[in-house]
Amino acid sequence: xxxxxxxxxxxxxxxxxxxxxxxxxxxxxxxxxxxxxxxxxxxxxxxxxxxxxxxxxxxxxxxxxxxxxxxxxxxxxxxxxxxx
Numbered sequence: 001x002x003x004x005x006x007x008x009x010x011x012x013x014x015x016x017x018x019x020x021x022x023x024x025x026x027x028x029x030x031x032x033x034x035x036x037x038x039x040x041x042x043x044x045x046x047x048x049x050x051x052x053x054x055x056x057x058x059x060x061x062x063x064x065x066x067x068x069x070x071x072x073x074x075x076x077x078x079x080x081x082x083x084x
Contacts (some may be wrong), residue, residue: 012037057081 014022022040026033052060061073061081073080 022033022036025031026036029036031039058081061077070076070080
């Protein structure tokens with residue numbers, strides 16, 4: 001979680017279903033809905049920054065294969081490349 005010293009007030013319109021989900025998470029986690037939104041935005045932005053190019057993914061895959069990766073790597077390479 002990122003602690004921010006200086007906050008900027010902003011207004012965001014949410015679809016009703018999304019608003020209700022935020023409220024539900026806030027209640028379950030005993031947080032204010034604004035904190036839930038900030039946390040989710042931070043997580044989403046971090047995840048977006050971590051995206052790799054297809055070339056980087058193939059290099060990662062190749063390094064796994066060299067180190068004796070899964071025995072089905074040659075037939076299931078798409079699974080290892082694109083599934084979380």
